[in-house]
Amino acid sequence: MAHRTALFKLLRVRCGAQQGPVRRALSSQAEAKPENMKPGQTHFGFQVVDEEEKTKKVHEVFETVAEKYDLMNDVMSAGIHRVWKDMFMQKLAPMPETKLLDMAGGTGDIAFRYIKYLENLKSVEGGRSSVTVCDINQNMLNVGKVRAQRLGYTPGSCSVDIDWVCADAEKLSFPDDTFNAYTIAFGIRNCTHIDKVLEEAYRVLTPGGRFMCLEFSQLPNSTLQWVYDQYSFQVIPVLGQLFVGQWKPYQYLVESIRQFPNQEKFKSMIEDAGFRQVTYENLTFGTCAIHSGFKI
Ligand SMILES: C[S@@+](CC[C@H](N)C(=O)[O-])C[C@H]1O[C@@H](n2cnc3c(N)ncnc32)[C@H](O)[C@@H]1O
Numbered sequence: 001m002a003h004r005t006a007l008f009k010l011l012r013v014r015c016g017a018q019q020g021p022v023r024r025a026l027s028s029q030a031e032a033k034p035e036n037m038k039p040g041q042t043h044f045g046f047q048v049v050d051e052e053e054k055t056k057k058v059h060e061v062f063e064t065v066a067e068k069y070d071l072m073n074d075v076m077s078a079g080i081h082r083v084w085k086d087m088f089m090q091k092l093a094p095m096p097e098t099k100l101l102d103m104a105g106g107t108g109d110i111a112f113r114y115i116k117y118l119e120n121l122k123s124v125e126g127g128r129s130s131v132t133v134c135d136i137n138q139n140m141l142n143v144g145k146v147r148a149q150r151l152g153y154t155p156g157s158c159s160v161d162i163d164w165v166c167a168d169a170e171k172l173s174f175p176d177d178t179f180n181a182y183t184i185a186f187g188i189r190n191c192t193h194i195d196k197v198l199e200e201a202y203r204v205l206t207p208g209g210r211f212m213c214l215e216f217s218q219l220p221n222s223t224l225q226w227v228y229d230q231y232s233f234q235v236i237p238v239l240g241q242l243f244v245g246q247w248k249p250y251q252y253l254v255e256s257i258r259q260f261p262n263q264e265k266f267k268s269m270i271e272d273a274g275f276r277q278v279t280y281e282n283l284t285f286g287t288c289a290i291h292s293g294f295k296i
Contacts, residue, residue, distance in 0.1 A: 036048070042054050042192055043256075043259045044057050044058070044252065044256075045251065045252045045254075045255030045256050045259065046255045046258075046259070051192050051193075054192045055136075055168075055192050057252075058136075058190045058191075058192075059136065059137060061190075061248075061249040061252055061253075062106070062137045062139065062140050062190075063137060063139050064244075064246055064249055065244060065246065065249050066107070066137070066139035066140050066142070066143050067139075067143060068243060068244045069106065069107055069140065069143065070107055070109075070143075070147075071243065072239070072240065072243060072244060072250075073109075075239055075243055076236055076239055076250075080284065081109075081186075084214060084283050084284070084288055085109055085110060085113055085185060085214065086113065087283060087290070088110070088113075088183070088185060088212065088214045088290055089110070089113040089114060089117050090117075091212065091281070091290055091292065092114075092181060092183065092210070092212055093117075094114055094117060094118060094129065094181060095121070095124065095126060095129075096118065096121065096124055096125070096126025096127055096128070096129055097126045097127040097128070097129060097180075098114075098118075098129045098130075098180060098181050099129070099130050099132075099178070099179045099180050099181065100114055100129070100130065100131045100132070100179060100180075100181045100182070100183060101131075101132050101134060101174070101178070101179040101181070101182045101183070101204060102114070102131055102132065102133050102134065102183045102184075102185075103134050103135075103169045103182060103183065103184040103187060103197070103201070104134070104135055104136075104169060104184050104185070104186070104187020104188065104190065104191075105133035105134055105135050105141075105144065105185075105187075106135055106137075106140040106141075106143075106144065106187070107140055107141075107143045107144040107147060108133055108144035108145075108147055108148060109185070110183050110185050111131045111133045111144070111148075111162060112147070112148070112151060112153065114131050114160070114183075115131065115153055115158065115159075115160045115162070118159065118160055119159060119160075128159075128160070128161060129159075129160045129161070130160060130161035130162070130163065131160060131161070131162050131163070132163045132164075132165055132174075132179070133162065133163070133164050133165070134165045134166075134167050134169070134172070135165075135166065135167075135187075136166065136167065136168050136169070137166070138166045141164045141166055144164065145164055148162060169184070169187070169188075169191055169196075169197045169200060169201075170191060170192065170193055170196040170197055170200060171196070171200065172200050172203075172204055174204045175204075176203050176204065177204070177205070177206045177207070177209075178204045178205075178206070179204055179205055179206065179209060180205065180206045180208065180209045180210070181205075181209060181210050181212070182201045182204065182205055182209065182210070182211050182212070183212050183213070183214075184197070184201070184212075184213050184214075184215075185213075185214040185215075186214060186215060186216065186288075187215075188213055188215055188260075189215055189216065189256050189257065189259070189260040190256065194261075194269060195269065195272070195273065198211075198269060198270060198272075198273035198275075199273055201273070202273050202274045202275065202295055205295045206295070207295055207296065208294065208295065208296065209294070209295045210292065210293070210294055210295075211270065211275055211291075211292065211293045211294070211295070212290065212291070212292050213266075213270075213290070213291045213292075214288060214289075214290050215260060215266070215288060215289065215291070216257040216260060216287065216288045217260070217262065217263050217266075217282065217286050217287070217288050217289040218262040218263065218286060219285050219286040219287065220282075220285075220286050221285065221286075224285055224286075228287065229258075232254040232257065232258075233254055236250050236253065236254050237250040237251045237254070240253075263280050263282065263286070263289050263291075266280075266289075266291060267279075267280055267291060270291055270293045271293070274295065275293030275294060275295060276293065276294055276295075276296045277292075277293060277294050277296070278291065278292070278293040279291070279292055279293075280292070
């Protein structure tokens, strides 16, 4: 009983402490103008920071949450992220001989769905497929490798070649025209220079290759957006505190979602990088969106 009272007090204090800044941020800064920043500065959630500092801070976030990352995805989304990721893979519809680069692949959720999808295509003839899971954070990849072993996706016993590479999406060492598919799920908003990520995606794809991004987005309906904001800002950091003992990474998570460009703006950014036939599809009223484009 004493434990529950203490917990309740903690939540009340934390919620109270966050309400002021969050409300101010939502009203004045939800679409913070880049012109408010000095050259070399960017957003880390609602904070304005130097660009190198953002990269460091994002790294710290995922280092802190890596072990509980998968659990928290289920808790925060009530398991819905699994449906979004399944839809993402169905839209990609890989075939044998697909060479996928899964950028910001973290603990392997997209890669494992890709392997499963291809395994279910057993009757289709074709060469060997591969997936390169690439992430800037070795801790996230390490959790992914353990999961891969548990699932039996190890060299020799898996029909798809799987490779784990620690690298920054903004400067890749893969040669031009290496992959025929590039996915990035819930990763791009964490990158400091989205334009550089898109340029690199374009460079490493073969002509005809497909870029696909699954990312949180903006709800076109303002009432739904309000409800979603209440849940995001008032509940998600509390869940972080309860399940991981960490408030700040989850506050960053919700702030970073609000800072990410809306569906149309992001579509233009993908086109600016050179991709053609760029389209997007909203999932769950626009809570997130799948963008797709081709290097033609
Ligand atoms: C929210 S997780 C998404 C993981 C996985 N794609 C999923 O859907 O579960 C975001 C990932 O982006 C990675 N990340 C952040 N900045 C990156 C960068 N510049 N280059 C590559 N990965 C990056 C983080 O380390 C983290 O693993």
